[in-house]
Amino acid sequence: MQDLKVEKIIPYNIYFSISECKQLIDESYLVIDRGLPREYYYDDIKASEIVESILLPRVLGEVIYLHEEDSVYYSSIDGKQRILSMIRFINNEFPLTELKKLKELNGKYFRDLDSQLQRKYEKWGIWAILLKKES
Template structure:
């Protein structure tokens, strides 16, 4: 996750226009950090590679920002259910072992290559199995009809 923070700070990871701003409160972000500390798998994040070698965050923005914010000591953990001894602590106040564990932790990511069809990055929002499991679908901005992705799929059988 150390690389994730570096890429966010270096603006290698960018938000496409469809993404909303960060909306998670500290309690929800804390529960994500607790899951990471407990080595509980978290959902995959999706990136779309841009022609200028950046990566648009297609899904996972709230999770990524929560991780970055915590590793930058921008909030204290709260409302933890299992690791209650860490409530009220910033990242730098955690035991060194836990800090190291977090920075070395990997998260699963899918990268949609820049050579993929331009609408491919929106396919994950249209897949039936994704509709059921996507916690961040409600976080996507509503765009004007002219920018709506649904018409882009209307002319083909699979949207590709």
């Protein structure tokens, strides 16, 4: 019988803002499509629901999962649709659509929000579980 080496995985909770997440992606420290690439499939209505849940605020109810590639590079395991929805909005790629509670924001892009609301959005925290290999 052959012995299999199983590496121990240690979960860590980490926190970063949407603007920090955008910076990680822009600088290629956070890779969204590593491993099992899936197309982005949220439409603007679903992406707007994510944005509205941040602006209300209410909890998304889920965290994202990341894998540590090495000490500074990460890849997403789960949460791609939510992360890309957040980043697409901050990049002004879609207007808010069919919001249920913040109807006055329908039709607005990130650039159209007042500076206080923009700041609130940029600083909203993302909780992630980072899976690290035991060193």
